[in-house]
Amino acid sequence: xxxxxxxxxxxxxxxxxxxxxxxxxxxxxxxxxxxxxxxxxxxxxxxxxxxxxxxxxxxxxxxxxxxxxxxxxxxxxxxxxxxxxxxxxxxxxxxxxxxxxxxxxxxxxxxxxxxxxxxxxxxxxxxxxxxxxxxxxxxxxxxxxxxxxxxxxxxxxxxxxxxxxxxxxxxxxxxxxxxxxxxxxxxxxxxxxxxxxxxxxxxxxxxxxxxxxxxxxxxxxxxxxxxxxxxxxxxxxxxxxxxxxxxxxxxxxxxxxxxxxxxxxxxxxxxxxxxxxxxxxxxx
Amino acid sequence: xxxxxxxxxxxxxxxxxxxxxxxxxxxxxxxxxxxxxxxxxxxxxxxxxxxxxxxxxxxxxxxxxxxxxxxxxxxxxxxxxxxxxxxxxxxxxxxxxxxxxxxxxxxxxxxxxxxxxxxxxxxxxxxxxxxxxxxxxxxxxxxxxxxxxxxxxxxxxxxxxxxxxxxxxxxxxxxxxxxxxxxxxxxxxxxxxxxxxxxxxxxxxxxxxxxxxxxxxxxxxxxxxxxxxxxxxxxxxxxxxxxxxxxxxxxxxxxxxxxxxxxxxxxxxxxxxxxxxxxxxxxxxxxxxxxxxxxxxxxxxxxxxxxxxxxxxxxxxxxxxxxxxxxxxxx
Numbered sequence: 345x346x347x348x349x350x351x352x353x354x355x356x357x358x359x360x361x362x363x364x365x366x367x368x369x370x371x372x373x374x375x376x377x378x379x380x381x382x383x384x385x386x387x388x389x390x391x392x393x394x395x396x397x398x399x400x401x402x403x404x405x406x407x408x409x410x411x412x413x414x415x416x417x418x419x420x421x422x423x424x425x426x427x428x429x430x431x432x433x434x435x436x437x438x439x440x441x442x443x444x445x446x447x448x449x450x451x452x453x454x455x456x457x458x459x460x461x462x463x464x465x466x467x468x469x470x471x472x473x474x475x476x477x478x479x480x481x482x483x484x485x486x487x488x489x490x491x492x493x494x495x496x497x498x499x500x501x502x503x504x505x506x507x508x509x510x511x512x513x514x515x516x517x518x519x520x521x522x523x524x525x526x527x528x529x530x531x532x533x534x535x536x537x538x539x540x541x542x543x544x545x546x547x548x549x550x551x552x553x554x555x556x557x558x559x560x561x562x563x564x565x566x567x568x569x570x571x572x573x574x575x576x577x578x579x580x581x582x583x584x585x586x587x588x589x590x591x592x593x594x595x596x597x598x599x600x601x602x603x604x605x606x607x608x609x610x611x612x613x614x615x616x617x618x619x620x621x622x623x624x625x626x627x628x
Numbered sequence: 629x630x631x632x633x634x635x636x637x638x639x640x641x642x643x644x645x646x647x648x649x650x651x652x653x654x655x656x657x658x659x660x661x662x663x664x665x666x667x668x669x670x671x672x673x674x675x676x677x678x679x680x681x682x683x684x685x686x687x688x689x690x691x692x693x694x695x696x697x698x699x700x701x702x703x704x705x706x707x708x709x710x711x712x713x714x715x716x717x718x719x720x721x722x723x724x725x726x727x728x729x730x731x732x733x734x735x736x737x738x739x740x741x742x743x744x745x746x747x748x749x750x751x752x753x754x755x756x757x758x759x760x761x762x763x764x765x766x767x768x769x770x771x772x773x774x775x776x777x778x779x780x781x782x783x784x785x786x787x788x789x790x791x792x793x794x795x796x797x798x799x800x801x802x803x804x805x806x807x808x809x810x811x812x813x814x815x816x817x818x819x820x821x822x823x824x825x826x827x828x829x830x831x832x833x834x835x836x837x838x839x840x841x842x843x844x845x846x847x848x849x850x851x852x853x854x855x856x857x858x859x860x861x862x863x864x865x866x867x868x869x870x871x872x873x874x875x876x877x878x879x880x881x882x883x884x885x886x887x888x889x890x891x892x893x894x895x896x897x898x899x900x901x902x903x904x905x906x907x908x909x910x911x912x913x914x915x916x917x918x919x920x921x922x923x924x925x926x927x928x929x930x931x932x933x934x935x936x937x938x939x940x941x942x943x944x945x946x947x948x949x950x951x952x953x954x955x956x957x958x959x
Contacts, residue, residue, distance in 0.1 A: 352763050352826045355756055355794035360749030368744045376732060456727020460789070462694050463722035464745040465714040623694040624656075 365466035369474025390436035394490030398497045405502040421498045423589035431582045436486040438554045445479045445533040447543035454541040462623035479530035488522040521588035525581040528610045535613035538620035570596040580605045644706035645671045651700035661686045663853040671829035675840030678850035684833040688799045721790030725802040728786040729774040736770040746793035760788040780811035797829040816842045871945040874901040878937035886931035
């Protein structure tokens with residue numbers, strides 16, 4: 345029997361809800377990595393610092409040692425403590441985003457997937473928005489969502505001591521900071537991903553961008569040069585975070601310089617993405 | 629198919645479901661690929677023929693609105709592709725030659741995913757993915773990861789993803805590339821069924837003439853970015869100059885003179901006469917609808933009867949699409 349004897353029928357729309365294209369891309373981009381058990385394990389490990397910090401908060405609040413908690417340091421429940429917690433998550437941010445984000449565009453370029461995507465009714469913004477949302481989601485998984493959990497825990501354990509700030513203001517600060525940093529980091533990582541066709545090369549570039557610049561800044565700092573701290577990629581986001589959390593700057597460069605660096609990286613990333621992400625590759 | 633035969637029809641009106649291209653010009657990095665192409669296409673099976681590098685794939689990409697035009701206008705299914713390409717693409721299916729599958733996904737997952745990206749609700753997309761995978765013959769393989777598919781299965785999967793959102797037009801770029809003869813035939817059967825029985829417009833880009841002959845009603849021939857000609861694919865010959873093989877006995881001198889009066893060119897190959905007649909001169913048809921070989925046969929029979937030349941054999945030497953195509957391209 346020829347295969348076409350099964351017959352081709354025209355589609356009759358059921359009238360169901362249609363998701364925006366970027367959300368379809370994001371949903372698929374999030375669900376595919378979550379099928380890997382070892383990635384779930386990594387995310388769980390990323391929550392260990394939050395669990396430890398939650399334990400400390402619990403015991404200190406229960407023990408009535410509130411003064412320590414309201415002061416500075418990683419274990420505190422003040423704005424400084426939350427920013428310190430987010431800073432401490434940078435290893436997991438680096439590893440998890442490398443795993444999840446490196447292949448997002450590289451794989452599409454390798455397999456001519458861009459041609460498929462752009463044969464559908466979606467725009468460049470839809471495509472990049474969907475891909476960026478995947479990175480932002482996993483970024484939130486190791487930064488924002490644990491922060492929410494900590495805020496909720498602190499409020500539940502000692503509502504009187506922490507006040508409504510812990511339920512409203514701190515989550516707002518964390519959300520604003522994570523949104524800004526997450527979007528910018530996502531665009532930079534996507535730009536790296538769009539430059540190659542193999543994830544491993546993208547990971548190498550990402551590692552140089554994150555750990556390489558941090559090492560340069562550390563060495564320069566050790567030699568007494570503070571100016572080179574401006575090249576520390578993730579450090580600039582933490583430095584900018586001091587504005588969101590109303591704390592002291594984290595680096596010896598001003599917040600304005602950090603903001604400038606972040607804007608430059610983001611603008612460069614957008615330029616690269618605009619050039620690289622298109623359905624037809626132009627070889628000149 | 630020479631200079632006098634039908635050229636493209638820029639002025640022809642087509643319904644809203646058709647394609648209208650006017651003065652389409654496109655260049656990759658300043659290298660011109662398409663040069664002033666104009667044509668109007670009705671929704672039917674159309675073959676896009678041309679040698680490698682002639683601009684076939686680029687023309688399809690322009691029709692999809694994937695590349696910005698240097699000059700000219702493309703309207704597909706009533707949409708100006710410079711203005712509303714995204715809306716138009718909801719009604720277009722694209723089967724690329726290279727790649728076209730996203731590794732890590734099952735066949736049904738990929739098809740449903742691309743259906744959703746075409747604007748279908750998730751449930752409809754999944755249901756429709758199952759249907760089209762059945763249709764293309766991948767029902768038993770739909771849950772396998774698509775990177776494990778054979779070449780033939782990948783081609784079918786690419787056809788399925790192009791069909792999932794029920795497009796009006798299907799743009800197929802070398803759909804039989806890399807297939808064995810059996811796989812090729814079955815893909816062509818599917819495409820023919822879609823175009824001839826299911827009302828889809830199909831543009832089949834290929835350099836395999838047999839594929840075009842099997843599926844298409846008309847052809848566009850591209851060379852060096854220029855649309856050389858547009859022809860109907862049917863039983864009638866498109867070249868007014870046709871060759872007849874004649875064998876017989878009798879008054880050869882008188883027969884030869886009679887053929888000369890028809891304006892025929894005559895060559896003798898042992899006992900066989902090769903008679904080339906210009907049917908245009910005999911009034912055997914026209915460029916648009918093709919030429920009726922019966923006019924030439926009748927003229928030769930008449931000369932033979934008048935000159936007492938007994939015919940043993942008279943047949944028109946068939947002119948294949950391949951012969952016509954190569955003559956045109958080489959010209």
